[in-house]
Amino acid sequence: xxxxxxxxxxxxxxxxxxxxxxxxxxxxxxxxxxxxxxxxxxxxxxxxxxxxxxxxxxxxxxxxxxxxxxxxxxxxxxxxxxxxxxxxxxxxxxxxxxxxxxxxxxxxxxxxxx
Numbered sequence: 001x002x003x004x005x006x007x008x009x010x011x012x013x014x015x016x017x018x019x020x021x022x023x024x025x026x027x028x029x030x031x032x033x034x035x036x037x038x039x040x041x042x043x044x045x046x047x048x049x050x051x052x053x054x055x056x057x058x059x060x061x062x063x064x065x066x067x068x069x070x071x072x073x074x075x076x077x078x079x080x081x082x083x084x085x086x087x088x089x090x091x092x093x094x095x096x097x098x099x100x101x102x103x104x105x106x107x108x109x110x111x112x113x114x
Contacts, residue, residue, distance in 0.1 A: 006076060007062035008110035009054050013083050017103035021047040021080035025107070033059050033073035033111055051078075051107060058109045068113045077110035 014021070024047040028036035033055065040052040055075070062068040083104035089097040 006110045006112045009057035010108045011054050012106045013104045018080045018082050018105035024048050025078040029078045054109045058111045072113045073111040074114045076112045079108045081106045
C-alpha cells in the first residue's frame, strides 16, 4: 500500500480565536485546492484572509518540495488549535481593573494529491 504524501503549512499565534477560525476551515475541508481558494477569497470573515495565505503556502510547498500537480490537490486536513492567550487589563471605576483576553490560534492546512 502506497503512503499518501501530504504537504502542509502552519501559522502560529494568529490573532483570532480558534472558534472563529474553525468556522471558516469547515468551508474548505475536503475541497479541491483551487475551489477552496475561491471560496476563501469571497468569504467575508477575518479568518479567511489568514487561511487563504496558509492554503497558498501549502500548495506552494506541495509543488516545490514534492513535485505534486497543483490542479489535483485536495485539502485533506484543516485544523485550528488553541494558542496562548494574551491577558490585558482595562481600568474601570473606583480604581479597579477588569481583565480581557486576546485569543490566538495555530492554523494548520494540509493538501495531498487525489
